[in-house]
Amino acid sequence: xxxxxxxxxxxxxxxxxxxxxxxxxxxxxxxxxxxxxxxxxxxxxxxxxxxxxxxxxxxxxxxxxxxxxxxxxxxxxxxxxxxxxxxxxxxxxxxxxxxxxxxxxxxxxxxxxxxxxxxxxxxxxxxxxxxxxxxxxxxxxxxxxxxxxxxxxxxxxxxxxxxxxxxxxxxxxxxxxxxxxxxxxxxxxxxxxxxxxxxxxxxxxxxxxxxxxxxxxxxxxxxxxxxxxxxxxxxxxxxxxxxxxxxxxxxxxxxxxxxxxxxxxxxxxxxxxxxxxxxxxxxxxxxxxxxxxxxxxxxxxxxxxxxxxxxxxxxxxxxxxxxxxxxxxxxxxxxxxxxxxxxxxxxxxxxxxxxxxxxxxxxxxxxxxxxxxxxxxxxxxxxxxxxxxxxxxxxxxxxxxxxxxxxxxxxxxxxxxxxxxxxxxxxxxxxxxxxxxxxxxxxxxxxxxxxxxxxxxxxxxxxxxxxxxxxxxxxxxxxxxxxxxxxxxxxxxxxxxxxxxxxxxxxxxxxxxxxxxxxxxxxxxxxxxxxxxxxxxxxxxxxxxxxxxxxxxxxxxxxxxxxxxxxxxxxxxxxxxxxxxxxxxxxxxxxxxxxxxxxxxxxxxxxxxxxxxxxxxxxxxxxxxxxxxxxxxxxxxxxxxxxxxxxxxxxxxxxxxxxxxxxxxxxxxxxxxxxxxxxxxxxxxxxxxxxxxxxxxxxxxxxxxxxxxxxxxxxxxxxxxxxxxxxxxxxxxxxxxxxxxxxxxxxxxxxxxxxxxxxxxxxxxxxxxxxxxxxxxxxxxxxxxxxx
Numbered sequence: 001x002x003x004x005x006x007x008x009x010x011x012x013x014x015x016x017x018x019x020x021x022x023x024x025x026x027x028x029x030x031x032x033x034x035x036x037x038x039x040x041x042x043x044x045x046x047x048x049x050x051x052x053x054x055x056x057x058x059x060x061x062x063x064x065x066x067x068x069x070x071x072x073x074x075x076x077x078x079x080x081x082x083x084x085x086x087x088x089x090x091x092x093x094x095x096x097x098x099x100x101x102x103x104x105x106x107x108x109x110x111x112x113x114x115x116x117x118x119x120x121x122x123x124x125x126x127x128x129x130x131x132x133x134x135x136x137x138x139x140x141x142x143x144x145x146x147x148x149x150x151x152x153x154x155x156x157x158x159x160x161x162x163x164x165x166x167x168x169x170x171x172x173x174x175x176x177x178x179x180x181x182x183x184x185x186x187x188x189x190x191x192x193x194x195x196x197x198x199x200x201x202x203x204x205x206x207x208x209x210x211x212x213x214x215x216x217x218x219x220x221x222x223x224x225x226x227x228x229x230x231x232x233x234x235x236x237x238x239x240x241x242x243x244x245x246x247x248x249x250x251x252x253x254x255x256x257x258x259x260x261x262x263x264x265x266x267x268x269x270x271x272x273x274x275x276x277x278x279x280x281x282x283x284x285x286x287x288x289x290x291x292x293x294x295x296x297x298x299x300x301x302x303x304x305x306x307x308x309x310x311x312x313x314x315x316x317x318x319x320x321x322x323x324x325x326x327x328x329x330x331x332x333x334x335x336x337x338x339x340x341x342x343x344x345x346x347x348x349x350x351x352x353x354x355x356x357x358x359x360x361x362x363x364x365x366x367x368x369x370x371x372x373x374x375x376x377x378x379x380x381x382x383x384x385x386x387x388x389x390x391x392x393x394x395x396x397x398x399x400x401x402x403x404x405x406x407x408x409x410x411x412x413x414x415x416x417x418x419x420x421x422x423x424x425x426x427x428x429x430x431x432x433x434x435x436x437x438x439x440x441x442x443x444x445x446x447x448x449x450x451x452x453x454x455x456x457x458x459x460x461x462x463x464x465x466x467x468x469x470x471x472x473x474x475x476x477x478x479x480x481x482x483x484x485x486x487x488x489x490x491x492x493x494x495x496x497x498x499x500x501x502x503x504x505x506x507x508x509x510x511x512x513x514x515x516x517x518x519x520x521x522x523x524x525x526x527x528x529x530x531x532x533x534x535x536x537x538x539x540x541x542x543x544x545x546x547x548x549x550x551x552x553x554x555x556x557x558x559x560x561x562x563x564x565x566x567x568x569x570x571x572x573x574x575x576x577x578x579x580x581x582x583x584x585x586x587x588x589x590x591x592x593x594x595x596x597x598x599x600x601x602x603x604x605x606x607x608x609x610x611x612x613x614x615x616x617x618x619x620x621x622x623x624x625x626x627x628x629x630x631x632x633x634x635x636x637x638x639x640x641x642x643x644x645x646x647x648x649x650x651x652x653x654x655x656x657x658x659x660x661x662x663x664x665x666x667x668x669x670x671x672x673x674x675x676x677x678x679x680x681x682x683x684x685x686x687x688x689x690x691x692x693x694x695x696x697x698x699x700x701x702x703x704x705x706x707x708x709x710x711x712x713x714x715x716x717x718x719x720x721x722x723x724x725x726x727x728x729x730x731x732x733x734x735x736x737x738x739x740x741x742x743x744x745x746x747x748x749x750x751x752x753x754x755x756x757x758x759x760x761x762x763x764x765x766x767x768x769x770x771x772x773x774x775x776x777x778x779x780x781x782x783x784x785x786x787x788x
Contacts, residue, residue, distance in 0.1 A: 001168055001175060001176055001181070002163060002164070003163075003178050004161045004163050004164070004245065005164070006161035007178045008182050009157070011178065011179055011182035011195070012185055012194070014189075017185075020036075022164075026164075026166065026181075026185075028469065028470075028471075029466045029467060030169070030172075031166050031167075031168065031172075031181070031184060035164075035165045036163070036164050036165075038160075038163075039161055039162075040129065040154075041128055041129070041154035041160075042092070042096050042097055042098055042128070043097075044092065044093040044095060044096035045091065045128065045154070046091055046150050046153060047089075047147050047153060048067040048088070048120075048122070048150075049067065049086070049088050049089075049149050050066070050068075050084065050086065050087045051073065053065050053083060056077060056114060056116060057116070058114040062078070062114065063077070063079070063083055064076075065077075065083060065122065067089070067120070069091055069093065069149055070151070071150055075117055076119060076121065077113040077114075078122045078137065080122065080124070080136035080137040081136050082135070083122065083136065088140040089123075089138065089140060090122070090128060090137075091122055092108045092120055092121040092122075092123055092127075093108065095108065095109075098123070098127055098128070099129065100126065101127065122137050123137065124136065124138055125241070125244070128153075131241065131249075133237075133240040133241065133244050134240075139237065141234075141237050143382060144156050144157075144158045144159075145157065158238055166181065170362060171453035172362075173359065173362030174266065174365065174452075176359055176364075177262070177265055178263065178264045178265075179195075179365070180450070183430075195370060196370055196373035197373060198373050199376045199380055205388050205389065206388060206389050206390045207225065207226060207389065207392055208390065209288075209388075210388065211289050211290075211330055212288070212289070212291070213225060213290075214290060214292050214293070215292070216292055216293070216294035217294055217295060219293055219294070219301055219394060220301065220336065221293070221301045221312045221313075221336040221396070222366065222395055222396045223293065223303075223332060223333065223393060224391055224392075225330055225391060225392040225393065226372055226375075226387065227388040228328070228329050228376070228385050229388075230327055230383055231383075231384040232384040233253045233254065233257075233383040235256040235257070239257060239378070243256060248263065248355070253322075254271055257375065257379065257382070258271055261375040262359075265365055265367075265371045265374045266365035266450070267333050267335070267364060267371020267372075268313065268334050268335065268360060269332065269334075269371050269372075270331075271320075271322075272303075272320070272329065273320055274287060289305065289330065290305075291305060291330070292304045293394055296311065298350065300312070300344055303332070310332075313357065313360035314350065314351075314352045314357055314360070315353030331372065331376075333372045334368070335366040336360060337452075338361050338362060338364075341360050341361055342361045345357060345361065363450070366398070366450060367449065398449070400446045401454060402444055402445075402446060403444065403445040403457050403460055404442065404444055405442075405460065406442050407420035407423055407441060409457055410423055410461045413457070413461035415473050415474075418468070420441075422468075427460065427463070427464060429467070430448075430467065431448040432460070433445070433448075434446075496575055496681065499575075500573075500575060502621070503591070503622050506621060506622060508572060509571060510575075511574045512574065512576070513548075513551070513554035513555070513576070514554070516544035516545070516546065516547060516548065517546060517547070518543045518544065519535070519545050519546040521553060522546065522548075522549060525638045525639055526636070526638045527637055528549050529581065530547055530549070530581055530583055531581050534582065534583040547583065549578055550590075551576060551578060551588055552678055554574075555574060555590060555676070556669065556671070558572065559572070559592065559669075559671050559674070560670065563671050568595045569595030569599060570595065571591075573590060574589070575588075576588065587680070587681035587682055588678055589679050590676065591618075591676065592674060592675070593610055593615060593676075594610075594661065594674025595610075595674065596608060597610045597614055610674060612660060615658070615677075623679065623684055624684075625650075626649060626650050627715075628647065628648060628715075629647045629715055630646060630647070631657065631659075635647065638662060638664075638665055639659070639661060639662055639665055639676070640659040640662060641659050641661065644659065645658065646658055646659070648679060653683060655679050655680045657678060660673065661673055695757065695758045697756065697758075697762070699730065699755065700754075700755045700767055701754055702767055702770070703735065703750060704771065704775065705748055705749065705751075706751070706775075706787060707785045708778070710739065711745075716782075717749075718733075720777055721774055724777055726774060727769075728762060729754075729770050729774065731754040732752070732753055733751070733754075734749065735751060735752050736749075736750040749784075753770060753771065753774060755770050
């Protein structure tokens with residue numbers, strides 16, 4: 001957005017404000033000033049009046065002009081096509097320097113052109129460093145002020161102004177006009193702002209004699225119409241220069257004045273020439289036009305006569321010739337909701353005026369009277385025209401945006417306790433309507449109609465803060481607390497799937513069974529069942545009449561079914577819920593294998609059968625390390641092998657069982673023998689890895705074989721030795737068992753000691769000491785003897 005201090009002065013008096021202070025304050029409130037430069041016209045460039053013009057005797061394209069510059073009349077040779085008698089023009093006097101010549105500085109001196117003396121130069125706009133506004137010399141008119149021959153051009157306000165370029169964020173459509181920037185300055189400096197007033201044309205003819213407006217269907221747009229009869233028109237120099245600086249100069253005077261009025265007020269304006277043959281051809285003595293506002297085939301709201309003239313917020317759909325004069329024009333001011341038109345333009349790709357849609361999709365000014373009044377003033381001041389009295393309008397009652405909040409809420413968002421009177425004062429200066437409630441703390445904020453971006457109390461707080469000044473808010477250290485982005489349920493599920501993926505990697509197949517099972521079958525297998533009063537009241541079938549208390553029975557049934565289908569060997573697992581006698585739910589995971597571990601294939605022509613230790617190692621690869629202890633009698637049931645089974649412990653906590661399938665049950669079910677285990681899944685929750693100190697010195701091993709009672713379990717032996725905390729003894733595990741008739745009720749147990757120090761390399765005497773202390777424990781506590 002480019003604006004000049006001269007144009008701003010039409011709405012607000014900024015003559016007492018330093019331009020640098022103005023730019024700094026605009027930056028502080030979020031309107032970023034990208035550049036600010038002053039227009040500098042050269043010295044000795046004055047207003048001149050051409051009092052006589054005649055052709056050059058020796059050149060077809062040159063004219064000799066007699067130019068009145070106040071103190072004298074100068075003879076100047078000029079080659080511009082548009083030079084004419086009685087024109088006021090800028091004249092560079094002898095001795096002046098034009099810094100914008102084709103080859104740099106141009107020094108003006110008396111010279112001869114084709115034998116004729118020329119005492120000065122009539123200038124174009126570009127030669128003076130101004131935007132290009134035509135292809136010839138710049139014609140002065142009284143839109144810049146009273147023209148006095150000999151008066152320096154730089155003394156006129158329009159040539160002594162600052163050009164400010166402002167970068168706007170997409171939400172600030174209200175600042176895409178001079179009036180919008182003036183509103184912001186008015187708020188910063190607490191200055192009154194003026195606006196365009198309605199012009200009393202003094203004409204008895206009303207707009208209704210010519211124009212009637214009809215709507216068809218539900219319309220969301222607002223429109224306002226005037227009728228103007230233009231008899232003579234030229235684009236005033238002030239408008240040419242203003243549009244030239246903004247790079248929006250149009251093709252003809254009508255379009256120039258419309259664009260200028262939109263640029264000044266932010267209201268979207270348009271014109272339809274009644275005598276334009278592309279629109280309508282009527283008898284001048286009986287002009288009557290009926291415009292219809294309705295939706296077109298794509299849902300856009302459009303203006304129709306015999307054909308579609310324009311789409312509101314998008315642009316004209318037919319070309320118009322504005323050069324015919326005199327002519328009667330229908331002047332239109334329109335507004336459409338920016339969100340509505342943006343969505344429609346995104347959905348349909350149609351012919352559009354890019355500059356117009358840029359303004360309408362960001363939010364034009366809905367104050368249509370302001371735009372019409374500005375346009376009528378331009379026509380009244382700078383053209384010969386007849387403005388018909390009255391207006392025709394299509395008006396919509398848009399709902400106000402109502403924000404209910406408290407003064408404390410605004411203060412909390414801003415980060416400082418601020419008096420409610422100050423909050424209300426600043427919001428009112430931004431033209432917000434403040435309505436108090438019966439409770440002094442609560443109030444209602446209604447943004448002005450042109451602030452389409454204000455929807456919430458946070459938006460209102462931001463508006464207050466940019467005027468109040470963020471530098472007035474004390475800095476507070478930012479507290480940042482990081483919370484887990486994963487809820488416990490997700491972590492538990494992730495852990496389950498990690499275990500399942502490891503099982504799948506080991507070749508196990510995942511199975512899923514019903515939560516329900518047959519109660520009699522559970523009783524026969526020796527599994528616990530739900531209490532009768534907690535059992536299912538309305539089971540699906542008699543075979544699914546209770547909740548399962550273990551995953552094993554259903555998995556055995558699957559093994560039997562698949563054996564009938566020809567699958568001799570299977571490796572399956574399942575993750576699911578089981579219930580105790582009190583109907584409390586628990587998560588469990590079970591594994592089961594049967595048949596062969598390795599099928600019949602070279603070099604194993606008979607295959608490889610499973611054994612207890614192979615199965616235990618497979619389970620350890622999936623769930624991690626665990627210990628085994630003997631089963632209690634109350635854990636036994638019909639599925640468990642009485643001699644190849646154990647209780648699984650992790651971190652000294654009992655978590656499940658592991659067993660060979662009871663051969664009697666395998667025979668009854670006609671399945672191959674196998675192994676199974678069932679573990680409480682909650683005990684397998686992934687734990688944080690804790691680093692432990694380790695030794696950098698090598699470990700040593702010592703083996704011993706002792707004769708010991710066969711009824712003593714290795715679990716007891718290991719626990720006793722480790723609890724003794726023998727120095728440098730890290731671990732102990734069994735190697736072999738030997739038994740024969742000569743030993744009677746004893747066995748030869750071979751064990752291995754792992755010995756390692758943290759601080760030094762062990763010597764032979766250290767190893768002997770560990771061996772000796774271990775043997776002493778075996779001898780004293782278990783009556784063991786060292787085998788020779």
